[in-house]
Amino acid sequence: MEISSTITxxxxxxxxxxxDSEHKATEFHLFSSAAPHMRAFHLSWISFFSCFVxxxxxxxxxxxxxxxLNLTATDIGNAGVASVSGAVFARIAMGTxxxxxxxxxxxxxxxxxxxxxxxxxxIASSPISFLLVRFFTGFSLATFVxxxxxxxxxxxxxxxxxxxxxxxxxxxxxxGATQLIMPLVFSLIRxxxxxxxxxxxxxxxxxxxxxTLSAFAILIFxxxxxxxxxxxxxxxxxxxxxxxxxxxxxxxxxxxxxILALTYGYCFGxxxxxxxxxxxxxxxxxxxxxHTAGIIAASFGLANIVSRPAGGVLSDMMAKRFGxxxxxxxxxxxxxxxxxxCIILGQVxxxxxxxxxxxxxxxxxxxxxxxxxxxxxxxSRRSLGVISGMTGGxxxxxxxxxxxxxxxxxxxSKETGITLMGVxxxxxxxxxxxxxxxxxxxxxxGPSSEKIATEEDYYLSEWSSKEQGKGLHQASLKFADxxxxxxxxxxxxxxxxxxxxxxxxx
Amino acid sequence: MKFGVLNQxxxxxxxxxxxxQMQESNRSNSPExxxxxxxxxxxELSLYLWGVPHIYRTRCRFLKRESTSNRLxxxxxxxxxxxxxxxxxxxxxxxxxxxxxxxxxxxxxGESMAATGLLLGLILVLGCxxxxxxxTISFSSLQTTLVVTVSHPRRLLRAGEDxxxxxxxLNQSLPAGTDSAYKTIKVQLCYAPISQVDRAWxxxxxxxxxxxxxxFKIVKMPYTTGNQTLEWTIERDVPTATYFxxxxxxxxNDHEVAYGQNTDAxxxxxxxxxxxxxxxxxxxxxxxxxxxxxSIVSLMGFFFVEKRTGRKAQQ
Numbered sequence: 124m125e126i127s128s129t130i131t132x133x134x135x136x137x138x139x140x141x142x143d144s145e146h147k148a149t150e151f152h153l154f155s156s157a158a159p160h161m162r163a164f165h166l167s168w169i170s171f172f173s174c175f176v177x178x179x180x181x182x183x184x185x186x187x188x189x190x191x192l193n194l195t196a197t198d199i200g201n202a203g204v205a206s207v208s209g210a211v212f213a214r215i216a217m218g219t220x221x222x223x224x225x226x227x228x229x230x231x232x233x234x235x236x237x238x239x240x241x242x243x244x245x246i247a248s249s250p251i252s253f254l255l256v257r258f259f260t261g262f263s264l265a266t267f268v269x270x271x272x273x274x275x276x277x278x279x280x281x282x283x284x285x286x287x288x289x290x291x292x293x294x295x296x297x298x299g300a301t302q303l304i305m306p307l308v309f310s311l312i313r314x315x316x317x318x319x320x321x322x323x324x325x326x327x328x329x330x331x332x333x334x335t336l337s338a339f340a341i342l343i344f345x346x347x348x349x350x351x352x353x354x355x356x357x358x359x360x361x362x363x364x365x366x367x368x369x370x371x372x373x374x375x376x377x378x379x380x381x382i383l384a385l386t387y388g389y390c391f392g393x394x395x396x397x398x399x400x401x402x403x404x405x406x407x408x409x410x411x412x413x414h415t416a417g418i419i420a421a422s423f424g425l426a427n428i429v430s431r432p433a434g435g436v437l438s439d440m441m442a443k444r445f446g447x448x449x450x451x452x453x454x455x456x457x458x459x460x461x462x463x464x465c466i467i468l469g470q471v472x473x474x475x476x477x478x479x480x481x482x483x484x485x486x487x488x489x490x491x492x493x494x495x496x497x498x499x500x501x502x503s504r505r506s507l508g509v510i511s512g513m514t515g516g517x518x519x520x521x522x523x524x525x526x527x528x529x530x531x532x533x534x535x536s537k538e539t540g541i542t543l544m545g546v547x548x549x550x551x552x553x554x555x556x557x558x559x560x561x562x563x564x565x566x567x568x569g570p571s572s573e574k575i576a577t578e579e580d581y582y583l584s585e586w587s588s589k590e591q592g593k594g595l596h597q598a599s600l601k602f603a604d605x606x607x608x609x610x611x612x613x614x615x616x617x618x619x620x621x622x623x624x625x626x627x628x629x
Numbered sequence: 630m631k632f633g634v635l636n637q638x639x640x641x642x643x644x645x646x647x648x649x650q651m652q653e654s655n656r657s658n659s660p661e662x663x664x665x666x667x668x669x670x671x672x673e674l675s676l677y678l679w680g681v682p683h684i685y686r687t688r689c690r691f692l693k694r695e696s697t698s699n700r701l702x703x704x705x706x707x708x709x710x711x712x713x714x715x716x717x718x719x720x721x722x723x724x725x726x727x728x729x730x731x732x733x734x735x736x737x738x739g740e741s742m743a744a745t746g747l748l749l750g751l752i753l754v755l756g757c758x759x760x761x762x763x764x765t766i767s768f769s770s771l772q773t774t775l776v777v778t779v780s781h782p783r784r785l786l787r788a789g790e791d792x793x794x795x796x797x798x799l800n801q802s803l804p805a806g807t808d809s810a811y812k813t814i815k816v817q818l819c820y821a822p823i824s825q826v827d828r829a830w831x832x833x834x835x836x837x838x839x840x841x842x843x844x845f846k847i848v849k850m851p852y853t854t855g856n857q858t859l860e861w862t863i864e865r866d867v868p869t870a871t872y873f874x875x876x877x878x879x880x881x882n883d884h885e886v887a888y889g890q891n892t893d894a895x896x897x898x899x900x901x902x903x904x905x906x907x908x909x910x911x912x913x914x915x916x917x918x919x920x921x922x923x924s925i926v927s928l929m930g931f932f933f934v935e936k937r938t939g940r941k942a943q944q
Contacts, residue, residue, distance in 0.1 A: 189828075189868075190905070191868065191907075193712075193868060193869045195827035196827045196828060197827055228932075231928070232928060235925065235928040236924075236925070238921065240919075242916075242917040242918075242920045242921045242924075243921065245917050248907055318906070319865075319866045319908075320905065320906055320908030321908040321909075321910065321913075323908075324909065324913055328916070328920075331920065332920075335924050338928075339927070341929050403830075407830050410839075422698075425898070468723070532827060533827050
């Protein structure tokens with residue numbers, strides 16, 4: 124008798140970290156770079172960091188560039204707007220690309236395609252060319268979506284919030300680090316002997332090279348899923364493809380996605396705007412040296428190292444006690460406080476007070492970003508990529524709006540612009556009041572008392588009965604079960620305690 | 630030095646500001662209490678007096694110390710000492726060049742102050758604090774005593790290559806001895822109004838310490854009577870803009886006391902343009918293009934390799 128054994132693709136593999144049934148890691152070890160999970164984490168945050176460094180490499184050197192290219196305040200404002208507007212649609216497109224091609228190829232392609240824009244910054248010679256290079260460089264900020272997507276593919280429920288928060292926070296760090304790196308590189312090159320107007324051009328090769336090398340690292344060392352790359356898995360039939368049109372439709376018809384897109388514009392968007400204007404603000408208002416202004420401006424972005432992850436952690440803590448309502452309240456409170464400190468920042472006139480207020484402001488604004496992505500995973504299961512992309516894109520829209528309204532040209536002085544931006548933050552955070560989940564409630568209302576208000580009802584409403592008949596909704600069903608923890612301490616004793624993942628942030 | 634309109638609404642008696650009687654143990658009436666061990670550069674102080682709900686506002690200006698006597702030469706008002714001994718503080722700036730005194734004018738905010746007697750001390754709240762300590766000299770307080778002319782080979786000059794010839798000297802129609810206080814001359818390259826439009830970092834401000842019109846130093850040398858000439862090669866970090874030349878006469882304390890410029894008061898005549906270097910080099914251009922091409926080509930290379938290994942795995 125012949126016993127034929129079929130060796131399937133799903134042979135148990137050895138992973139360095141403990142994994143769940145989908146081979147997603149259930150633990151997060153920050154200082155390991157074990158393949159594939161932690162390696163993916165380090166690759167994604169480093170590449171996202173490099174994109175931030177490139178996108179915001181110009182602002183700390185603007186006092187030199189504006190003289191070399193004969194820029195007016197309007198030109199500078201336009202370039203600032205351009206640098207963040209490219210990523211609005213790029214982020215939405217990136218979500219789709221990750222779905223289709225996998226985060227590894229999608230992010231590496233984007234990074235290598237935008238690297239030329241950074242190289243060409245060295246040869247910019249007019250306001251228009253400056254605007255164009257900043258516009259195309261800004262596309263690289265879409266790596267945010269691929270980083271979050273990659274983390275969600277590699278890490279399971281209990282740790283995905285932390286993984287997402289740290290990856291995003293440490294990537295955003297690039298906006299602060301660049302304010303330190305670029306003036307330093309510039310003064311090094313100038314001290315070697317180059318004249319000012321050449322030194323800044325040479326300095327731009329550093330972020331460009333860094334970006335190129337990080338893309339190579341992703342391509343060589345990274346993989347899309349714990350089990351392998353998309354192409355191989357799709358060829359062997361292990362991965363199912365969803366219909367893009369349905370995914371897209373369910374994403375854009377969910378009003379909560381739009382509200383979060385708006386409010387993310389006033390935490391992350393404001394962070395981008397401040398990255399663009401803060402070095403010049405300190406340089407001009409307090410007569411500091413370029414180097415000093417850069418250091419102070421850097422501390423704004425550097426707070427990301429802890430504040431954004433802290434926002435994610437706070438969101439998870441509030442969810443444990445108060446469920447989704449706690450997450451929403453925390454998000455509203457932290458972001459509103461950020462707006463208040465922004466108002467104060469524009470009002471204070473002394474250097475020390477400005478620095479202190481700026482740091483406090485940065486902590487609140489970045490924590491609000493982390494808190495937003497504590498809510499996003501629960502808005503939709505089927506269209507997670509689209510909702511993440513919308514929210515991310517909304518962040519950039521906020522950056523575009525604030526720069527257009529307050530920091531373009533000479534209409535408002537920078538300090539007035541900052542104050543008014545704070546007022547706008549407070550106003551545009553109010554729509555969080557309107558977010559309502561039937562199964563968990565909203566800020567002011569409790570969960571719906573109707574019989575159909577359960578997690579399953581909410582997540583299965585994204586699948587038609589025909590699709591459910593085909594069994595395509597199984598993953599959503601599992602997710603709905605896991606998300607019962609969003610009820611907070613009120614969790615019914617009757618709900619299955621067997622699914623022990625406390626907060627399923629996917 | 631003029632103090633503008635600070636006089637109005639103040640408690641004044643006999644040209645000096647009187648502050649309410651205060652009980653203080655070591656009160657001294659000598660102007661020496663204003664001894665400036667510390668330098669502050671302030672525009673405004675708000676004084677909150679302990680136990681007394683009155684707010685005073687002060688404006689501080691720098692005085693010069695006469696080297697001949699120990700009396701402070703006041704060019705405005707000086708404050709009767711009691712307040713000073715307790716509250717001047719806080720900040721010592723690095724090596725002031727000369728011992729500058731500052732005086733503060735105390736303005737009562739309208740409420741009549743009888744003797745209070747319950748004061749224990751003062752808290753000082755700084756309203757404004759600027760980093761650089763300079764005397765707040767205003768431009769309009771300077772006299773136009775110098776005559777400056779500039780000659781240049783053509784109207785559009787090139788930075789790093791062309792030279793301009795600057796000539797300056799005292800206006801001969803002024804009485805002799807006008808320039809007795811002038812010790813140093815500082816000649817600067819300044820932006821014309823057309824190059825300041827929509828560029829707040831080149832704005833003209835009244836107070837010289839905040840003024841950003843003149844950002845390039847041509848020369849700073851000791852002042853000598855008679856006309857001076859200098860041929861200056863335009864430095865390579867001068868940006869493209871329209872310029873004029875201004876010369877400041879500085880006194881022994883390095884403060885501006887007079888000026889002259891080669892254009893009129895409205896800064897419309899005798900302007901010249903400078904074209905900056907681009908900063909670009911052929912080698913930079915080539916390197917940029919090469920690296921960019923390399924990025925794209927390597928991406929396509931990776932795709933090609935991936936497809937090949939994928940096809941191989943399928944076979």
